[in-house]
Amino acid sequence: MREHLKGLGIGMLAALLLAGAHHAVAAGGAPGLIDLNKATVEELAKLPGIGPAKAQAIAQHRSQHPFSRPDDLRQVKGIGAKLYDQLKDQVTVGDVPAAPKGHGG
Helix, strand or coil: HHHHHHHHHHHHHHHHHHHHHHHHHHHHHCCEEECCCCCCCCHHCCCCCCHHHHHHHHHHHHHCCCCCCCCHHHCCCCCHHHHHHHCCCCCCCCCCCCHHHHHHH
16 A cells, blocks of 8 residues: 555656646746746746736737847836846747738838
8 A cells, every 4th residue: 555655646746747847848948937928928927026917018018029038028117127137047038929021021
């Protein structure tokens, strides 16, 4: 019985670790990093110092001006140097979405 419970515990731990790794990679491309151009508002809101309002501001900003590098985050109202310093090791920027083409382009 003890061996069965031990095996069950190890299996559950492995499943949790795999689920967490999948979530981080899916959101940011690099394990543990949140991609500023791809993360959902809910994922952004989980970052330290970023609540629902700032997460929405980030999403709105990127819809008009996709992030080309992580420190572009400082262009979002309410995100200054101090807050960015807390976030910079937790965010990344993957592929920059192509800008929509205008007339004749």
